[in-house]
Amino acid sequence: MELRHLRYFVAVAEEENVSRAALRLHVSQPALSRQVRDLEDELGFALLHRSAKSVRLTDAGRTFLGESRAVLKRADDAVAAAMAVATGRTGELHIGYAPTPTSRLLPPALRAFQAETPEVRVKLHDLSTEEMVRALRERTVHLALLVKPGRALLRGLKFVSILTDPVRIAVPPGHPWARLRKVPFERLLSEPLVVYSRKDFPEYHEFLDGLFAQHKRTPVVASEHESGASLVAAVEAGYGLALASRSLACSIGARLKLIPVAPEPEPLVIGAAWLAEGLPPVGERFLRCAKDAAKAV
Structure with a gap:
């Protein structure tokens, strides 16, 4: 027994006429009659009383009609549910993110994505770079x-750039540099710096070391921190200054001043990473929303 047998039987039962059912199904009348008789032969009992011009249900046929409709509806629902997942219109999406660098990108991207796919549940994971890479490989984030x-x-991942973020020097509001329009980079060479943890944010240290190497120096690190919040608090407390992205302004308000550096360092590249084998459709939908959101940032 196949689903088509049930569809053929339901059409004949609803039309109460084989010819009309055949027209509805776009099949020939002899083929339709044969399929319904094959179904009855397989079941071992009659579903229809037949006359020259019409058919009517037997008692068994009436019961079988209700059950057949339920089975067909369940099959249609299963196809629709699977199609929604396959096209990224439903399901669950896990996103790892770095709060400070993505603070300008993530909110508009999420708004656009939720408007486009309201049936998708998005779960955000605030992680360090190392943790995000590990989560991707362990498949706990998409x-x-x-x-x-x-x-x-x-290695083993794909990365696409979405936007760039200029680098600024973060200083307390009362610091002598707070009123400067720009800070010459040479003045940073001996300045104690508050930095992100090398273990959790290796790309930040690659950037920092490369920047100072151009002047044949190494940064003077006063303290390392595992989050943007603790880094900001350390700068406020006077432990040192911090080289950070301009996006830090989204979360600090008036707590710190962000001053451009001269010459302007290469901006940080913010983007999306995922396993090289590919993104699920729901992830592809979000990535498109993120790229569109970046155009307005």
């Missing part, structure tokens, strides 16, 4: 929004 990692961390 997609990660982060500062572009080094080549070693990207």
